Amino acid sequence: MVRGPGGVVLERVLDDVGDVNVFFRVRAAPLDGGWEPVSGWARASGRERLAAEVHRVRGQLGALAGGGAEDVEWRVGASLFHQGLASRMLSPVLAAALCHGAGLRADLLAYQPGRSGPLALGTAQTRAVVLGEDVAAVAAWLEETVVEGVLARVEEALTGLGRISPGLLRGNTGSALAGAARALGAARRDRRADAEAVVRALLERPCLAGTGSYTGVDGAGRATLRRTTCCLYYRVPGGGLCGDCALRRSPGAR
Template structure:
């Protein structure tokens, strides 16, 4: 059953894909990105440097020309999207708990981040948005991502508020993608965002401010991911620098 769940949610887009193929040598748990250990901080630093090199190549500059905190922020936001998306979709669409702490990655990869899982059973859960939100908070926001944030803040003094803002934006992006691909889940996915941005873990990171022409909720974050500091970079659609403070919409 777990294979069918992963196959289904992986069809939403790349960020929702988690593999279950047999693992070869060189795969590590994402929990190794742990700011509480020196080895964990070193692993996170390697990932940030990888992102800086990728961003530099896209921007036509060297990795050294990409600020460390910019690379840190964009690594964190990308990772948050990859962790949150499948966990959110598995919970809402199938009533299954995906454990983020059982996800693995390949440190020696040459391409983009690919996640697989060592989870073998589809553990059932309620599909109610409040219950899914609680699981997302436990296994992702307060679990894997919290330890990555600790590493990033310790290595490069990146603001925890900025990193949590990245997480809030990634969650809203995952909800939007899921709602766009699976219309029957739109309201529930957006409710998960509302629940978590009302909780201490993501409170103050952003809020919905209305809907667009497609009927999807529009999220505005209260921080900036720093993408604009890249050569040729700009402001994201949900950026606090693009939009003035506004009254929260529920």
């Protein structure tokens, strides 16, 4: 990592954290006219773009079962679009902060509406503010820039487009955060404890309170989350229950 008077050089940070998995990858380069800010979905002028993203996800899910968008309920497509977006935003912001003390700004993340593949994010941000390296500072940054920032506004826009529970969407955010911490901890073992501590801190704050909690550890010693809501993936043709789903029975339950 390189720091200077203008903060952390972000390109090198994103090159590093992007190695974790695809959800941590953000293109760091000047963005051409084919990119638009993710935050634009929250504006009235961006609702058509947001609706198109939900329709795209419905089509992708329907195709997996040999059908089309019409075979996937709107609220299911909206939920799974949101969960994917939450993962792609929280993962790099968490990793940049924990691994490099760099404040990646969610409000500057952008996407390509005319793409042919899955959602990918980029940013024209070149330098990042230097965050405190403690868990509290990282949790505060995630809350400000992602959870109560861009994602909260996108959630509000989605509930304005169709019938979907705000609590379900916020549950998706908690699940995505825990998933990001799990992936980061698996790839960077020295950051596992801090990543899980960030999740615990945010699950105790009003922004994510009641969305879920850590209930134990798996065979590799990684914390396991049980959420209090369901992302609705089970309603996709051929779908099932996710590992942290509230609809799963607890071990030993009848």
